[in-house]
Amino acid sequence: MFDAQAFRDALGSFVTGVTIVTARDEEGQPFGLTANSFNSVSLDPPMVLWSLSLQSRTLPVFRDAETWAVHVLAADQQPMSDRFARPGSDKFAGLDGGDGPEGAPLIEGYAARFGCRARFEYEGGDHAIFLGEVIEFDRRDTEPLIYHGGRYGRVMRAPDGEDLEREGLAEKVGSELALTQRGTDLLAALEALAKR
Numbered sequence: 001m002f003d004a005q006a007f008r009d010a011l012g013s014f015v016t017g018v019t020i021v022t023a024r025d026e027e028g029q030p031f032g033l034t035a036n037s038f039n040s041v042s043l044d045p046p047m048v049l050w051s052l053s054l055q056s057r058t059l060p061v062f063r064d065a066e067t068w069a070v071h072v073l074a075a076d077q078q079p080m081s082d083r084f085a086r087p088g089s090d091k092f093a094g095l096d097g098g099d100g101p102e103g104a105p106l107i108e109g110y111a112a113r114f115g116c117r118a119r120f121e122y123e124g125g126d127h128a129i130f131l132g133e134v135i136e137f138d139r140r141d142t143e144p145l146i147y148h149g150g151r152y153g154r155v156m157r158a159p160d161g162e163d164l165e166r167e168g169l170a171e172k173v174g175s176e177l178a179l180t181q182r183g184t185d186l187l188a189a190l191e192a193l194a195k196r
C-alpha cells in the first residue's frame, strides 16, 4: 500500500471544476454536497457521472432519488462550495431557488446545470459512482470556479494570436503573426527575469 497523502497529492494534480449535486429525499427535504468527481460520459444518450463517499450521510438520499442535478459553479461561488462541503442540515438555509425542471433543488448563480434522471449506481471502493441521464441542461456565459492541488483557482487561458494582437504585442505580416517592437521588448525582459 502506498502513502495515502502522496496519492491524494498526485490526484490533486488533475485540475477539475467544482460542482454542487442536489436531490430531494422522499419527504421533499433538499440535500446537496460539493463534488469535483463530476465528469461527462456519453453524448448519445447524454450521460454524466460523479462519485459519493460511502461515509456521506446523503448516500441513502442519492441511492433512492429518481432525479438529481449537478451545478457547475461559477468563479464567484467559492462560499457556496464551502457551505456545501460542510456536514450539516442547514445547507439550504436562505436559498430559495426552488426546483429545476427535473425536480431536484436548484442553486442559483451556476455556470452550467445538468438535470438528470438517475440511471445506474456502481461500486467504486470507498465511493459509490452515480451515472445519470441528462434530461435538461442550462449554461451561462460566466467563468467557472476550478480546483487544483486542494485549492480553488480561476481559469487562465493561454494567450492566442488575437490576444497578442489586441495587446499590441504581435501583428499580422502576410498570413504570419510576428512580434511587434513592444512584443520583442517584453519577451527580452521576461527572459532576463527568468535568468536571474
Ligand SMILES: Cc1cc2nc3c(=O)[nH]c(=O)nc-3n(C[C@H](O)[C@H](O)[C@H](O)COP(=O)(O)O)c2cc1C
Residues within 6 Å of the ligand: 018, 032, 033, 034, 035, 036, 037, 038, 050, 051, 052, 053, 055, 056, 057, 058, 059, 081, 084, 085, 086, 087, 088, 147
Ligand atoms: C472541492 C471539493 C470537492 C469535493 N468532491 C467530493 C466528491 O466528489 N465526492 C464526495 O463524496 N465528497 C466530495 N467532497 C467532500 C464533501 O463535499 C463533504 O464531505 C460534504 O460534507 C459531504 O456532505 P454531507 O456531509 O452532507 O454528506 C468535496 C469537497 C470539496 C471542497
